[in-house]
Amino acid sequence: MALPIITPLVAGNWKMHGLLKDLEEARHLQALLTENPAQAEVLLCPPATLIHPMTAILRGGLVSVGAQDCHSLEKGAHTGDISAKMLADLGARYVIVGHSERREDHNETSEQVREKALAAHNATLCAIICVGETLSQRDAGWAEKIVLDQLAHSVPDGATASNTVIAYEPIWAIGTGRIPKPEDVAVMHQTIRDHLADRFALGDQMRILYGGSVKASNAHILMAVPNVNGALVGGSSLKALDFNGILDAYRSK
Numbered sequence: 001m002a003l004p005i006i007t008p009l010v011a012g013n014w015k016m017h018g019l020l021k022d023l024e025e026a027r028h029l030q031a032l033l034t035e036n037p038a039q040a041e042v043l044l045c046p047p048a049t050l051i052h053p054m055t056a057i058l059r060g061g062l063v064s065v066g067a068q069d070c071h072s073l074e075k076g077a078h079t080g081d082i083s084a085k086m087l088a089d090l091g092a093r094y095v096i097v098g099h100s101e102r103r104e105d106h107n108e109t110s111e112q113v114r115e116k117a118l119a120a121h122n123a124t125l126c127a128i129i130c131v132g133e134t135l136s137q138r139d140a141g142w143a144e145k146i147v148l149d150q151l152a153h154s155v156p157d158g159a160t161a162s163n164t165v166i167a168y169e170p171i172w173a174i175g176t177g178r179i180p181k182p183e184d185v186a187v188m189h190q191t192i193r194d195h196l197a198d199r200f201a202l203g204d205q206m207r208i209l210y211g212g213s214v215k216a217s218n219a220h221i222l223m224a225v226p227n228v229n230g231a232l233v234g235g236s237s238l239k240a241l242d243f244n245g246i247l248d249a250y251r252s253k
């Protein structure tokens with residue numbers, strides 16, 4: 001049977017980095033992509049403070065804008081929180097939910113992540129749902145069990161290939177410069193693919209990103225692993241030239 005054609009997604013997560021002056025990097029990235037397009041969808045997820053000005057700068061171009069988190073409710077008395085509907089109102093098209101930094105810093109459970117993903121869907125945003133194991137869980141041989149449990153509880157039943165993206169991020173690879181062996185990435189992405197294909201009608205077409213210390217020098221190896229349909233990039237997404245180097249994995253030589 002022929003494999004489905006999946007458009008890869010390369011998403012930059014700026015985390016808590018970026019002031020107004022850094023929008024210049026988004027403008028530069030857009031110019032680099034216009035000059036030399038990549039065979040991938042490209043997304044930047046800046047802090048909430050930059051979503052609106054970034055969408056204004058990137059409007060009509062090749063780079064979409066997303067957010068890094070949302071509340072599970074549409075509105076209400078939740079000081080400091082932002083709803084998915086508000087993010088859509090600003091021009092965001094995606095929202096990351098369940099990043100390991102939020103699971104850790106804010107004690108977010110998979111059940112809460114699922115509610116946030118549902119809120120994203122209801123606001124017509126695509127949810128990028130993050131999963132991944134710690135180093136001790138991997139060393140104990142539990143990595144796949146942990147990720148399958150996170151998927152079972154974090155991905156809502158209404159997920160489709162157009163409203164949901166899965167990002168596999170081994171926590172020990174985030175910001176450390178360490179990456180898993182490509183064969184280990186292949187095993188985990190196949191495990192995730194099997195789960196999605198069993199559960200969802202078009203689960204074989206849902207994008208599965210790899211995240212954790214992706215940079216220009218390793219992207220071509222990681223992006224060539226079967227069932228890796230793009231990347232979730234942290235540190236190397238902050239500078240246009242670094243991010244553009246990763247996109248070379250999706251340009252013809």
Ligand SMILES: O=C[C@H](O)COP(=O)(O)O
Pocket residue numbers: 013099169173174175176211212213214232233234235236
């Ligand atoms: O969201 C992005 C990931 O946490 C990866 O971050 P990193 O590329 O800095 O390792």
